[in-house]
Amino acid sequence: MEDTLKFEAVTKSYGATVALQPTDLEVRAGEFLTLLGPSGSGKTTLLMALAGFVQPTGGRILLDGTDITDIPPEQRNFGVVFQGYALFPHLSVWENVYFPLRARNLSRAKARGAVDDALALMELEPYAARMPAALSGGQQQRVALARALVFKPELLLLDEPLSALDKSLRKALQTELKALHRKVGTTFVYVTHDQEEALSMSDRIAILRAGAIQQIASADTLYWRPETAFVAGFLGRSNFLPVTAAHIEGGSVTAQTEIGKMRAQLPHADGGTVPDDACIAIRPERITASATEPAAENRVRGAIVDLTFFGTHVEMDVDVRGTMMNVHVPAVQAAAQVGLAEGADIWLGWGAEVALVLPREGVAP
Amino acid sequence: MSAAPRPKGAGRTDRFYLLMIVLPCAFLAAFYCLPVLNVLVLSVTEPEPGLQNYTMLAESGALHRILINTLRVSLSTTVLTLILGYMFALGISSMMPRARTIALFVVLASFWISALIRAYAWVAILQPNGLINGILMGLGLIDEPLKLVRNELGVIIGMVHYMLPYAILPIYANMSGIDRSLMRASRTLGANRWRTFWWVFFPQSLPGLAGAGILVMIFSLGFYITPAVLGGGRVVMIAEYISIQISETLRWGVATMLATVLVMVVVALTVWMSKYLKVGGGLASKGGKA
Numbered sequence: 001m002e003d004t005l006k007f008e009a010v011t012k013s014y015g016a017t018v019a020l021q022p023t024d025l026e027v028r029a030g031e032f033l034t035l036l037g038p039s040g041s042g043k044t045t046l047l048m049a050l051a052g053f054v055q056p057t058g059g060r061i062l063l064d065g066t067d068i069t070d071i072p073p074e075q076r077n078f079g080v081v082f083q084g085y086a087l088f089p090h091l092s093v094w095e096n097v098y099f100p101l102r103a104r105n106l107s108r109a110k111a112r113g114a115v116d117d118a119l120a121l122m123e124l125e126p127y128a129a130r131m132p133a134a135l136s137g138g139q140q141q142r143v144a145l146a147r148a149l150v151f152k153p154e155l156l157l158l159d160e161p162l163s164a165l166d167k168s169l170r171k172a173l174q175t176e177l178k179a180l181h182r183k184v185g186t187t188f189v190y191v192t193h194d195q196e197e198a199l200s201m202s203d204r205i206a207i208l209r210a211g212a213i214q215q216i217a218s219a220d221t222l223y224w225r226p227e228t229a230f231v232a233g234f235l236g237r238s239n240f241l242p243v244t245a246a247h248i249e250g251g252s253v254t255a256q257t258e259i260g261k262m263r264a265q266l267p268h269a270d271g272g273t274v275p276d277d278a279c280i281a282i283r284p285e286r287i288t289a290s291a292t293e294p295a296a297e298n299r300v301r302g303a304i305v306d307l308t309f310f311g312t313h314v315e316m317d318v319d320v321r322g323t324m325m326n327v328h329v330p331a332v333q334a335a336a337q338v339g340l341a342e343g344a345d346i347w348l349g350w351g352a353e354v355a356l357v358l359p360r361e362g363v364a365p
Numbered sequence: 366m367s368a369a370p371r372p373k374g375a376g377r378t379d380r381f382y383l384l385m386i387v388l389p390c391a392f393l394a395a396f397y398c399l400p401v402l403n404v405l406v407l408s409v410t411e412p413e414p415g416l417q418n419y420t421m422l423a424e425s426g427a428l429h430r431i432l433i434n435t436l437r438v439s440l441s442t443t444v445l446t447l448i449l450g451y452m453f454a455l456g457i458s459s460m461m462p463r464a465r466t467i468a469l470f471v472v473l474a475s476f477w478i479s480a481l482i483r484a485y486a487w488v489a490i491l492q493p494n495g496l497i498n499g500i501l502m503g504l505g506l507i508d509e510p511l512k513l514v515r516n517e518l519g520v521i522i523g524m525v526h527y528m529l530p531y532a533i534l535p536i537y538a539n540m541s542g543i544d545r546s547l548m549r550a551s552r553t554l555g556a557n558r559w560r561t562f563w564w565v566f567f568p569q570s571l572p573g574l575a576g577a578g579i580l581v582m583i584f585s586l587g588f589y590i591t592p593a594v595l596g597g598g599r600v601v602m603i604a605e606y607i608s609i610q611i612s613e614t615l616r617w618g619v620a621t622m623l624a625t626v627l628v629m630v631v632v633a634l635t636v637w638m639s640k641y642l643k644v645g646g647g648l649a650s651k652g653g654k655a
Contacts, residue, residue: 052553053549074553099551103554103555104555
């Protein structure tokens with residue numbers, strides 16, 4: 001279980017189209033790593049390069065220091081769970097799980113113990129004799145997992161395995177997958193476009209956009225310390241204020257925006273420079289709303305255009321001199337606060353520490 | 366589906382569709398079933414009432430030769446057609462859509478040329494001073510022409526050529542329904558390309574292969590023009606023999622008996638095909654999605 005997997009400048013292009021820009025990535029032994037990104041972001045290309053179906057046009061993939069770039073899929077010893085599961089319809093559940101052991105020239109008698117253990121792990125013993133078509137979606141997924149784990153792979157790759165299921169089942173299986181990861185200890189590389197799935201299961205998340213990894217970090221780091229506007233907008237919501245001019249002063253930045261001079265921070269405390277095309281990102285729940293002028297470092301006044309009640313919080317769209325800002329106020333606080341109504345004028349305030357100056361490239365709409 | 370509430374006026378719609386079925390059925394009854402029944406009746410009444418025509422089937426050495434010829438040629442044709450058809454279908458199913466359209470067009474184009482023209486074209490190509498022997502002798506590879514026609518080889522070449530589209534289409538239809546992600550799954554599970562083909566792809570292509578096999582066999586048993594032309598009278602199959610009995614020796618009893626036997630065999634094969642291989646019947650019950 002000491003295996004680490006490394007991508008060194010792995011690239012894939014189809015003619016003039018670049019599917020994957022030179023990418024470095026390290027998968028740590030035993031972790032649950034999620035590749036998250038919109039469709040066309042290169043996450044599936046990355047996974048297929050890992051599985052051996054996509055031959056990189058440049059770079060190397062190393063497993064424990066050994067170059068596996070040119071090794072065919074069947075010799076990589078990686079378990080893969082495909083979107084739609086790809087169970088063999090002409091084989092029973094037992095035969096499906098036996099398949100990888102048969103490919104390793106193990107007789108039925110010799111494989112029996114391992115197959116039965118894998119079926120037991122996924123609680124599939126009662127269904128061993130069934131054909132895949134006679135199983136529910138959740139059961140099919142468990143068969144796919146048993147089949148991908150029975151040969152003790154170095155790595156388990158999962159390509160949007162929950163996307164074919166309905167929402168309530170998806171939720172239950174997220175919990176199940178996380179528990180399974182803890183139980184078997186195998187490294188999981190999981191591909192999804194669903195941020196909720198990524199947040200709820202992963203040790204680390206790699207966010208991809210346009211064939212490049214934008215940032216890899218734990219869920220809370222990505223949420224609170226995004227390094228690009230794309231990450232800030234893709235994971236949760238953010239308000240973006242385009243920066244027209246800025247200068248750095250100690251640890252903080254003073255930036256000129258369309259709605260005035262703002263105090264903000266660079267994502268890394270140890271400094272850096274303000275990117276050419278930058279914006280300030282502020283999470284809606286970090287903005288406070290008040291009837292009187294607040295003491296916060298940044299404060300603006302605007303009119304409430306839209307107000308929606310969501311149970312736990314109230315969501316407001318506030319028009320600040322032509323710039324629309326999204327603000328979340330906890331419902332308890334909103335109930336106590338007078339003057340929260342559509343059309344009313346209101347003060348918004350936030351500290352410099354929650355306003356990050358980020359490169360604007362690829363900002364989510 | 367049958368439990369769904371029936372909309373008002375469904376009775377009338379049903380009667381309309383029933384009528385649509387009844388008319389062609391009536392046509393078939395008058396112009397197909399009646400003549401076939403007549404053949405059945407003739408086989409037990411010509412030249413006199415009784416089963417003497419059928420006892421010939423067990424006793425006549427000449428008939429045995431014809432039946433064995435027919436069976437051997439049909440089986441050879443079926444096996445060769447299936448092998449070639451499977452290869453072709455495998456090829457087009459892995460083609461790019463554009464190339465596939467062209468390839469399928471080429472397959473379908475051969476449907477438009479009559480069996481007679483094709484048979485004579487093969488004679489021209491295969492005969493002793495024909496295209497193939499001409500080229501081989503011109504190259505000095507052979508000294509005297511190969512016997513490619515007016516024998517069983519010629520008949521089988523012509524029949525395989527005629528039957529290929531009938532094999533390619535069902536095999537290809539079945540193959541295109543096989544989920545390609547299964548091959549990828551198989552590779553990741555440790556099976557190389559060769560094993561993936563034999564363990565995953567081939568078993569799933571068997572229904573198409575079986576359907577095509579029975580179809581080709583049924584057609585081959587009743588072949589007339591191709592063996593008559595390419596066999597040059599030396600490879601007589603059951604259909605040609607029937608034709609001779611009808612129009613030359615005028616033994617209608619024997620002819621209709623053989624026709625009846627042929628129909629029975631074909632019906633039995635068809636029933637077997639739809640029942641156990643779920644070809645046709647399976648198509649209907651799945652609403653055409655095989």
